[in-house]
Amino acid sequence: MQAIIATLGYVFSADQREILMIRRDARPDDVHFGYYNGLGGKLEPDEDVVSGMRREILEEAGLTCDALDLAGTISWPGFGRNGENWFGFVFRITAWSGTPLASNPEGTLVWTPVEDVLAGAVPMWESDRHFLPLVFAERPRVFHGVMPFAAGRALSWDYRTG
Template sequence: MQAIIATLGYVYSADRREILMIRRDARPDDVHFGKCNGLGGKLEAGEDVVSGMRREILEEAGLTCDALDLAGTISWPGFGRDGANWFGFVFRITEWSGTPLTSNPEGTLAWTPIEDVLAGAVPMWESDRHFLPLVFAENPRVFHGVMPFAAGRALSWGYSEI
């Protein structure tokens, strides 16, 4: 399977109760329009996933990642435009420096209570609710999941932990 390789990061507040999320509200043609998400994007040629995550957080939020850890990976067959396959490395950014931006060309940034995210009180991809409890678990373990998509909806979800 060929896939677009990407990163997805969740920047924690100092008290670890909130995460910095982007509300994709800048471009109406955006497949994510109106939804909130973590930060991240496609890897660039010759870039490792940690460097890619750091670059994306700097570009999208104006922050330097001082400490991050791998939460897991997710294969999203059929997720992208025209059914493109995506493979994402999901990170927790637990220490950072700088002043967070309030917006970027993709949307508005806001600190969001993790409790609200897990309760479904935040507009986001319905399918994110499957893996976010693993990302924000009290005693997290690295997970590797697969979530096939068709017509913009997740068909299933499965994962293994190590």
């Protein structure tokens, strides 16, 4: 399978009760418009996934990652706007330095209670609700999942830990 390689990171507050999310509200043509999401993006050809995650957090939030852990990987066949396959490396950023930006070209940055995210009180991709409990678990284990998409909707979700 050929896929777009991407990173997706969740920046935790010092007390671990909130995460820094982007509210995608800058471009009405954005497939994510109106949704809250973690930070991240496509990997550059000359970087590894950790370097890519660090770059994305710096570019999108103005923060330097001091500690980040791999939460898991997800294969998203058919996820792209034109049905492209995506493969994502999902990270927890548990220590960082700097002052978060208020916004970036994709939207507004918002500290969001983890509790609200897990309760479904935040507008986001419905499919994110499948894997976010794994990312935000009190004792997280690395997971590897697959979530096929068609016509902008997840068809299923399967994962393994280990």
